[in-house]
Amino acid sequence: MHSFPAPAMAMVETMRESAQAEPERAIAFQGSPGANSHRAAMEACPECLPLPCFSFEDALDAVKAGRAACAIIPIENSQHGRVADIHFLLPESGLKIVGEYFMPIDHALMGVGKGPYTAAYSHPQALGQSRHFLRQRGIVPMSYADTAGAAAFIAEKGDPTLAAISPPIAAELYGLEIAEEHVQDSPDNMTRFVICAREAVDPATLKDEDAITTFVFEVKNIPAALYKAMGGFATNGVNMTKLESYQKGTSFAATMFYADIIGAPGDPAIDRALEELAFHSKELTILGTYRQARPRG
Numbered sequence: 001m002h003s004f005p006a007p008a009m010a011m012v013e014t015m016r017e018s019a020q021a022e023p024e025r026a027i028a029f030q031g032s033p034g035a036n037s038h039r040a041a042m043e044a045c046p047e048c049l050p051l052p053c054f055s056f057e058d059a060l061d062a063v064k065a066g067r068a069a070c071a072i073i074p075i076e077n078s079q080h081g082r083v084a085d086i087h088f089l090l091p092e093s094g095l096k097i098v099g100e101y102f103m104p105i106d107h108a109l110m111g112v113g114k115g116p117y118t119a120a121y122s123h124p125q126a127l128g129q130s131r132h133f134l135r136q137r138g139i140v141p142m143s144y145a146d147t148a149g150a151a152a153f154i155a156e157k158g159d160p161t162l163a164a165i166s167p168p169i170a171a172e173l174y175g176l177e178i179a180e181e182h183v184q185d186s187p188d189n190m191t192r193f194v195i196c197a198r199e200a201v202d203p204a205t206l207k208d209e210d211a212i213t214t215f216v217f218e219v220k221n222i223p224a225a226l227y228k229a230m231g232g233f234a235t236n237g238v239n240m241t242k243l244e245s246y247q248k249g250t251s252f253a254a255t256m257f258y259a260d261i262i263g264a265p266g267d268p269a270i271d272r273a274l275e276e277l278a279f280h281s282k283e284l285t286i287l288g289t290y291r292q293a294r295p296r297g
Contacts, residue, residue, distance in 0.1 A: 232276030
């Protein structure tokens with residue numbers, strides 16, 4: 001499955017044509033019109049031309065090819081953790097993170113009728129964020145490429161026993177009825193998005209501002225390498241707000257790490273900490289330095 005459902009295609013084509021006419025205003029996102037990433041693009045940049053893409057790779061490729069100025073990608077959710085494999089996708093793409101955006105997430109259960117439903121389709125993240133709701137009602141979760149695409153798929157199928165978990169606007173876009181609102185398990189459901197572009201933000205332009213620097217690294221395969229690599233952040237008073245590990249390749253012999261720190265290169269403390277990290281690492285790639293969208297700590 002590598003195309004949008006039929007009910008979404010007319011809107012997709014119209015949005016693609018607008019973006020093609022003014023690619024400098026286009027923001028690529030993964031999903032069908034009405035997806036959370038579509039909403040995030042419009043909220044983060046109200047004057048943009050949203051460009052729907054079927055996959056995260058497609059959204060990043062649109063930026064690389066110049067069909068869009070940037071892409072907005074969800075990377076973590078307060079309930080369900082990591083969203084996209086940004087750890088793999090961004091280093092491979094060569095793009096840089098130039099901004100972030102936090103957005104509250106609200107889902108609704110919708111269908112061609114108001115139920116009862118036997119199954120609900122949605123993106124795995126939305127299903128995970130609503131797993132208790134679905135279990136209590138005996139509704140089987142079914143994975144789909146994106147939330148709004150799931151709504152378009154249900155409209156296309158026309159089966160009253162099937163539902164979608166999607167943003168409420170998807171019901172209006174695809175002619176569905178909302179059976180229940182606010183179906184996410186936590187009322188403070190929040191997703192963090194990153195904005196990616198071809199050119200990095202110059203850290204010097206963020207002087208005296210609260211900034212985040214994101215990077216990936218692989219430590220040397222020696223005892224206590226990670227402990228030593230992290231020591232530079234402690235001794236230089238640099239706050240690390242995120243550290244995640246993930247496997248590189250299938251051998252399970254090389255572990256990569258994804259990290260966020262508060263601050264920007266050019267600050268002596270940041271430079272010393274990154275220099276020490278590089279000394280203890282086989283690989284270090286800065287994915288971007290950008291303005292904080294909300295305070296940490």
